[in-house]
Amino acid sequence: MDPVSIAAVGWGVSTAGWLISPIITKLLNKGFSYLGFLSSDKLKTLDTKVQQLKQMVEKVEASPHKNARLDQWMKDLKSAFYEVEDILDAIDYHHLKSRILYKSAKQKKQDFNIDPDSRGKLKKSIRSLENLVNEGELLSSVNLTANSDKMTNTPTIYKTAPTPPAVFGRDNDIQTIRGLLRDTPATGEPGSSTAKCYSVVGIHGLPGSGKTTLAQSVCKEERKFDYFNIVMWVHVSQNFTVEAVTSEMLEAASGKRCKLRNLGMLQEDLKKKLGGKKFLLVLDEFWHTDVRMLDTLLSPLIAGDSGSKILVTTRFEDVARALGAQNPFRIPEIDEDHFIKMFMHYALDDARNSDKKLKEYEIVGRDIARKLRRSPLAARIVAGQLRQRIDINHWRRTLDRDLLNDTLGVLRWSYQQLEEHVRQCFRYCIMFPRRYQLEREKLVHLWMAEGFVESPSGAEDMENIGHDCFDILLSCSFIQPGEHSIGMQYFTIHDLLHDLLEDWRPDFNVSRHAGSACYRIEEDFEAGELANYIMSYTTKTMTEKDLELLLKNLRKLRVVHVYCEGIKMIPECIGEQKHLRYLGLYRLDDYYGGGYTLPSTFTKLYHLQKFSSYPLYWVLDPSSHKEMGNLVNLRYMHGLEELNLAEIGRLTFLRTLRTFTVRKECGYEIHQLEHLDNLCGFLVIEGLQNVGSKEEARQAKLAKKVHLSELILQWKTEKQSSEENQDVRKSKKHRTISWLGGGASGSAVCE
Numbered sequence: 001m002d003p004v005s006i007a008a009v010g011w012g013v014s015t016a017g018w019l020i021s022p023i024i025t026k027l028l029n030k031g032f033s034y035l036g037f038l039s040s041d042k043l044k045t046l047d048t049k050v051q052q053l054k055q056m057v058e059k060v061e062a063s064p065h066k067n068a069r070l071d072q073w074m075k076d077l078k079s080a081f082y083e084v085e086d087i088l089d090a091i092d093y094h095h096l097k098s099r100i101l102y103k104s105a106k107q108k109k110q111d112f113n114i115d116p117d118s119r120g121k122l123k124k125s126i127r128s129l130e131n132l133v134n135e136g137e138l139l140s141s142v143n144l145t146a147n148s149d150k151m152t153n154t155p156t157i158y159k160t161a162p163t164p165p166a167v168f169g170r171d172n173d174i175q176t177i178r179g180l181l182r183d184t185p186a187t188g189e190p191g192s193s194t195a196k197c198y199s200v201v202g203i204h205g206l207p208g209s210g211k212t213t214l215a216q217s218v219c220k221e222e223r224k225f226d227y228f229n230i231v232m233w234v235h236v237s238q239n240f241t242v243e244a245v246t247s248e249m250l251e252a253a254s255g256k257r258c259k260l261r262n263l264g265m266l267q268e269d270l271k272k273k274l275g276g277k278k279f280l281l282v283l284d285e286f287w288h289t290d291v292r293m294l295d296t297l298l299s300p301l302i303a304g305d306s307g308s309k310i311l312v313t314t315r316f317e318d319v320a321r322a323l324g325a326q327n328p329f330r331i332p333e334i335d336e337d338h339f340i341k342m343f344m345h346y347a348l349d350d351a352r353n354s355d356k357k358l359k360e361y362e363i364v365g366r367d368i369a370r371k372l373r374r375s376p377l378a379a380r381i382v383a384g385q386l387r388q389r390i391d392i393n394h395w396r397r398t399l400d401r402d403l404l405n406d407t408l409g410v411l412r413w414s415y416q417q418l419e420e421h422v423r424q425c426f427r428y429c430i431m432f433p434r435r436y437q438l439e440r441e442k443l444v445h446l447w448m449a450e451g452f453v454e455s456p457s458g459a460e461d462m463e464n465i466g467h468d469c470f471d472i473l474l475s476c477s478f479i480q481p482g483e484h485s486i487g488m489q490y491f492t493i494h495d496l497l498h499d500l501l502e503d504w505r506p507d508f509n510v511s512r513h514a515g516s517a518c519y520r521i522e523e524d525f526e527a528g529e530l531a532n533y534i535m536s537y538t539t540k541t542m543t544e545k546d547l548e549l550l551l552k553n554l555r556k557l558r559v560v561h562v563y564c565e566g567i568k569m570i571p572e573c574i575g576e577q578k579h580l581r582y583l584g585l586y587r588l589d590d591y592y593g594g595g596y597t598l599p600s601t602f603t604k605l606y607h608l609q610k611f612s613s614y615p616l617y618w619v620l621d622p623s624s625h626k627e628m629g630n631l632v633n634l635r636y637m638h639g640l641e642e643l644n645l646a647e648i649g650r651l652t653f654l655r656t657l658r659t660f661t662v663r664k665e666c667g668y669e670i671h672q673l674e675h676l677d678n679l680c681g682f683l684v685i686e687g688l689q690n691v692g693s694k695e696e697a698r699q700a701k702l703a704k705k706v707h708l709s710e711l712i713l714q715w716k717t718e719k720q721s722s723e724e725n726q727d728v729r730k731s732k733k734h735r736t737i738s739w740l741g742g743g744a745s746g747s748a749v750c751e
Contacts (some may be wrong), residue, residue, distance in 0.1 A: 073132070073135065073136060076132055077129075077132045077133075077136070080125065080128050080129040080132050081129065083125045083128075084122070084125045084126060084129060086556060086579070087118065087121050087122045087125055088122070089578070089579050089607075090118065090578055090579070091114055091118055091122070092607075093578040093579075093606055093607060094114075094115075094118075096606045096607070096632070097604075097606055100606065100630045100632065166342065166345055166346075167213060167217050168334060168338040168339070168341055168342035168345070169334040169335055169337075169338025169339065169341075169342070170210070170213075170214055170217060170334070173214055173329075173331070173332070174214065174217050174218055174221060176329065177201065177203065177214065177215075177218045177311070177329060178218055178221060178222070180201045180329070181201055181218070181222070181280065181309045181311065182227065183199075196301075196302060197301070197302060197303075197304045197305055197306045197307070197308050198279075198281075198301055198304060198308035198309055198310055199309060199310070199324065200309070200310045200311075200312060200320070200323045200324035200325040200326075201309060201310070201311050201312070201325060201329070202311075202312050202313075202314065202317070202319075202320025202321070202323065202325030202328030202329060203215060203311070203312070203313045203314075203320075203328065203329050203331055204313070204314050204315065204316060204317045204319070204320050204328050204329070204330055204331070205315070205330055205331035206315065206375075207315055207377075207407075207494075207495055207496050207499075208375050208376065208377030208378060208407050208494070208496050209331050209333075209375065209376065209377075210331060210334070210376040210377075211284075211285075211313040211314075211331055212284055212285065212313055213376065214313075214331060215282055215284060215311060215313050218311065219231055219233060219280070219282060222280060227278070228278050228279060228280040228308075228309075229277040229278050229279065229305070230252075230253050230273070230274065230277050230278075230279040230280070231252075231279070231280045231282075232249055232252035232253055232279060232280070232281045232282065233252060233282045233284065234248045234249055234252060234281070234282065234283055234284065235248075235284045235285060235435035235437070235482075235492065236283050236284060236285055236286050236287070236435070237285075237433045237434045237435050237436070240288075242263060242293060242296050242297050243261070243263050243266065245283075245297060246263065246266045246267060246270060246297065246300070247260070247266055249270055249281065249300075250266055250269055250270045250273065253270060253273040253274060253279070254269075254273055261541070267299065267300040268300075270300040270303075271300045271302075271303040272303075274300065274301065274303045274304045274308075275303045275304075276303075276304075276305055277304055277305055277308075278304065278305040278306070278307050278308050279301075279304045279305075279308045279309075280308070280309050280310075280311065281301070281308075281309070281310045281311070282310075282311045282312075282313075283310060283311070283312045283313070283323075284312075284313050284435070285313060285314065285315075285434075285435060285495060286312045286313065286314045286319055286320075286323065287314065287315075287316075287319060288319065288322075289318060289319055289322040291322070294322065294323060298310075298323075310323065310324070312325065317330070333374045334374055334376065336370070336374070339369060339372075339374045339376075339379065340366050340369045340370070342376065342379055342380075343365065343366075343368070343369035343372070343379040343382075343383050344362060344365055344366070344369070344383075345383075346379065346380050346383035346384055346387065346477075347361075347365050347382075347383035347384075347386045347387050348361060348362070348365065348387070348390075357392075360392055361390065361392060361395060364392065364395045364396055364399055365383075365386070365395065367399050368382065368386070368395070368398060368399050371399070372410065373407075375407050375410070377407065377477070377494060377496060378407050378410040378411075380477040381410060381411060381414045381476060381477045381478070382398070382410055382413075382414060384414075384475050384476035384477050385413075385414050385417045385476055386398065387475065388417075388472070388475065388476065398413075401413060407496065408496070408499070408500060411496060411497060411500045412500060414476060414478075415478075415500065415501075418472070418473075418476070418478075421452060421453065421454075421469065422469050422472050422473065424447075424450075424452045425447050425452050425453070425466075425469045425470075425473065426473055426478055426479075427501060428446065428447060428450065428452065429443070429479070429493050430493065430497075430498055430501045431532070431534070432493075432534075434493075434495050434498050435492050435493075435495070436492065436493075437482070437490035437491070437492060438479070438490060438491045438492065438493075439490060439491075440467075440470060440489075440491065443470065443491075444463060444466035444467055444469075444470060445466075445582060445609070445610050445636065446559060446582060447466050447469065448462050448463070448466055448581070448609060449558055449559050449581035449582035449609055449610065450531075450532075450558060450559070450581075452466075452469075453465040453466040453469060463655075474491070477494075478493070478497060479491045479492075479493065480492055480493070480494060530554045530556065530557065531556055531557060531558050531559070531579075532557070532558065532559040533550060533554065533557060533559065533560050533561070533562065534559065534561040534562075535561060535562045535563050541563045541564055541565035542562050542563065542564050542565070543564070543565060543566055543567070544564065544566060544567045544568065544569070544571070547562065547564060547567065547570075547571060548571035548573060550562075551571055551573045551574055551576070551577060552571075552573050552576075555576065555577070555578075555579075556579055557577055557579060557580055558579050558580060558581050558582065559580075559581065559582040560577075560580065560582070560583050560584065560585075561582065561583075561584035562584070562585060562586070563586045563587070564585055564586065564587055565587065567585070567587065567596070568596055568597065569596060569597035569598070569599065570585070570596075570597070570598055570599055570602060571599070572599045572601050573601070574599065574601055574602055574605070575599070575601025575602065575603075575604035575605065576601075577605065578606075578607070579607060580605055580607060580608055581607055581608060581609045581610070581633075582608075582609060582610045583605070583608060583610070583611050583612070584610075584611075584612040584613070585612075585613045585639075586612075586613065586614050587614075596617060596618050596619070597618070597619055597620075598618050598619070598620045598624075600620075600621055600623070600624040600627070602620075602624075603624055603627035603628055603630050603631065604630070605631060606630060606631065606632065606633065607633055608631055608633060608634055609633055609634065609635050609636070609653075610634075610635060610636040610637075611634070611636065611637050611638070611639065611640060612636065612638040612639060613638060613639030613640075614638065614639060617639075618639055618640055618643065619643075620643055625643070625645060625646045625667075626646040626647055626667055628640075628643070628645045628646070628647075628648075629645065629646065629647035629648065629649075629650040629651065629667075630650075631651065632650055632651060632652070632653075633653060634651050634653065634654060635653045635654060635655050635656075635678075636654075636655055636656050637654070637656060637657075638656060644659065644660070644661050644668070646666075646667030646668060647667045647672065648660065648672050648676070649671065649672035649673065649674060649675060649676065651676070652675045652676065652678070653678060654676055654678060654679060655678050655679060655680050655707075656679070656680065656681065657676065657679055657683055658682060658683065658684065659683075659684045659685075659686060660672070660673060660683070660684070660685050660686070661685075661686040661687045662685065662686065662687040662688060662690045662691060663687060663690055664690045664692075669696070669699075670685075670688075670690075670691050670696055670697060670699060670700045671696065671699035671700065673685070673700045673701070673702070673705075674699050674700060674701050676705070677701075677704045677705060677706075677707075678707065679705050679707060679708055680707040680708065680709075681707075681708065681709055681710070682708070682709065682710045682712075683705070683708055683710070683711050683712070684711075684712045684714065685700075685711070685712070685713050685714065686714045686715075687714070687715065687716075688713055688714065688715035689715040689716055
């Protein structure tokens with residue numbers, strides 16, 4: 001088996017998931033083959049034991065009760081898998097390096113032998129893994145009682161796309177809140193003095209009761225009118241910083257991404273934006289009653305016009321009062337009829353089935369809804385799961401479950417219904433702080449970097465598998481959509497789902513830097529085992545020296561996503577990151593003094609899938625241009641588009657390429673585009689005057705670039721014959737094709 005084709009397994013899988021995952025079979029199969037064992041015999045020997053352990057581990061992980069001995073065994077088992085994975089990943093790296101160097105040297109024969117040190121480490125790690133499996137056999141006799149309604153292989157009659165969010169039974173509540181937003185504070189209330197132009201309206205209630213949905217509905221109505229000049233929406237995390245929330249306020253007020261980091265400057269700019277304007281500020285899921293922090297946070301709001309309002313949603317009435325709300329509105333339960341309508345909307349909306357069968361589902365569905373105690377979150381999540389499996393027997397089994405009697409039980413049940421690779425992807429989301437605004441594309445790319453998505457047809461379809469996982473989580477309401485004030489769509493995780501995985505049975509340790517928004521996932525409790533380093537843009541930036549220390553000290557990183565200040569080049573030691581798949585470097589300061597330097601060692605990142613950088617312009621030593629073709633796993637290169645890389649045809653997984661310039665020199669010929677069939681979006685091909693013949697032009701095979709939405713072809717002279725130009729124009733599968741020639745060919749646009 002080609003080791004390059006096997007993605008990294010990653011940190012976030014549960015122990016039961018390890019045991020049943022086909023990725024693990026591939027991992028062990030590869031390890032045994034490297035050691036010269038008959039892998040099929042070895043795997044067959046382990047199979048019986050693994051099946052017994054799987055059943056035991058599923059019970060352990062499904063139970064809210066902890067067993068210290070079993071918990072430790074599961075941690076040891078996962079650590080052993082991680083160790084094997086890291087060793088095999090390093091071997092893959094050297095195998096890939098060997099292939100690349102042999103190809104560069106144009107040698108026909110390619111030999112690859114594992115060095116004795118790696119072979120010894122691999123043998124020791126696999127032996128340790130086998131010992132743990134044997135130890136697990138002894139533990140499997142422990143009598144564990146737990147219910148785990150796993151998904152069975154019953155046929156799915158109907159599966160649908162996510163149902164759009166809907167509001168049921170809240171019309172009166174919406175009008176009540178809107179009325180409070182227009183009330184003038186009475187004498188003595190906060191907001192009545194000349195010092196404050198605003199007053200506070202509070203909504204409080206249990207988690208999952210619909211506070212955020214109610215506030216969103218109110219904002220939607222208010223945006224239809226001009227009563228408030230500015231409407232701002234800010235999600236407030238449990239451990240927020242004043243700088244981060246103020247930055248979000250400024251973005252919402254201005255409609256632009258904020259690059260400021262200094263609190264004083266943020267507050268001054270916010271005052272200018274709010275000056276003389278009547279605003280509505282929504283603070284969603286507020287937790288704090290710290291008077292000093294609240295005073296600092298709200299101080300810029302005094303610049304607004306009289307009649308401005310703050311609408312706060314919170315679990316706690318005293319938090320709303322601390323902000324200044326006099327009579328916080330307790331969100332009432334939805335009446336039963338509206339609740340059942342909401343549940344059935346999410347479970348059966350647009351279902352294509354016979355009327356007779358649908359009536360049967362409606363009867364069972366109503367009984368399920370009545371067990372959910374009118375919790376809107378529980379209704380959406382359970383209905384979303386049932387919607388994935390329109391199977392009446394599954395619905396009836398769900399009705400019989402006692403765990404539906406409380407919200408956390410509902411969430412636990414719904415989580416267990418997800419397939420293991422989808423659960424992996426969801427657990428990864430919990431790494432981010434509460435109410436963190438997730439971006440769909442970025443999240444899918446992070447899942448890919450961790451190896452959570454694997455396509456049976458190979459690496460080409462990883463994006464599709466990742467987006468399928470995202471759609472499943474969205475459909476089941478594990479991920480919830482939102483829209484930023486500046487028009488960007490984002491997604492969040494409900495706080496209760498954070499509680500579920502952090503408090504119920506945490507599968508990983510999340511280490512958070514005190515006083516910052518820098519989040520790290522630790523596979524082990526030692527820093528050297530760190531696999532992810534992700535910084536929020538609200539965090540204090542990292543200097544070039546900090547970045548160098550990070551790369552030198554953490555050698556198992558797969559994801560690095562940081563914001564830098566004063567950086568002019570990537571440290572040379574980047575080339576030692578053998579496991580790195582995702583590298584994101586961003587600047588928030590205004591330094592534009594020429595290009596930023598990529599070291600020659602950057603071309604040694606053979607596993608790299610994504611390089612993203614903004615707003616940096618990178619330069620590379622001319623001697624290293626051809627070596628950039630060594631990055632054979634690269635799929636996205638935001639920030640490298642202007643380099644015009646030589647031998648780019650070797651990057652067959654590439655999705656993004658803004659410009660390709662044809663030259664009359666080796667490595668820049670038109671045929672370099674021949675196998676780049678995964679290119680998406682926008683592409684400009686320049687220098688077509690350097691295409692020598694019709695046959696050479698055909699080698700680009702532009703008709704196969706079906707994922708491009710716009711293609712622009714440019715040349716500066718009229719030397720080509722009309723026949724040659726016509727040959728390039730045959731690619732008409734794209735939405736838009738433009739020819740910008742030197743006069744003879746004119747221009748054309750094909751829809």
